[in-house]
């Protein structure tokens with residue numbers, strides 16, 4: 001990601017420099033440094049009372065048409081767990097409860113650059129789905145009937161969450 005060419009404070013052309021051991025752009029006029037930080041996102045591993053897993057099909061890029069876990073980006077000032085439940089509600093109308101943290105992951109995504117992903121397992125009582133425009137399909141699937149999830153991070157989260165269930 002190469003977001004700025006000009007200083008957002010004083011509009012001077014930014015120059016490359018090595019700062020804290022990394023090549024970064026800096027404004028030689030006001031000393032503003034173009035730090036690039038990961039964008040925080042959340043994913044939800046959602047199970048219903050029958051231990052079935054919610055898998056949804058994406059209606060937009062990135063990963064158009066792929067089977068996935070629901071999730072999205074955090075808003076400023078929002079707790080990660082609240083953001084996870086908000087995204088679930090927005091995409092599926094499900095009111096979930098956080099069960100536990102599955103893990104924290106980092107991925108480089110072409111469209112967004114560096115993304116820090118926080119994954120929670122979530123339980124729902126009422127599993128009646130109403131999908132929004134971001135999804136084309138979705139359902140709760142028993143373990144043996146889960147559609148083929150090909151997004152590596154989502155697969156890993158499913159694996160990590162299932163491992164925990166085996167040992168608990």
Ligand SMILES: [Zn+2]
Pocket residue numbers: 007008009010011012027028029030031032
């Ligand atoms: Zn500047």
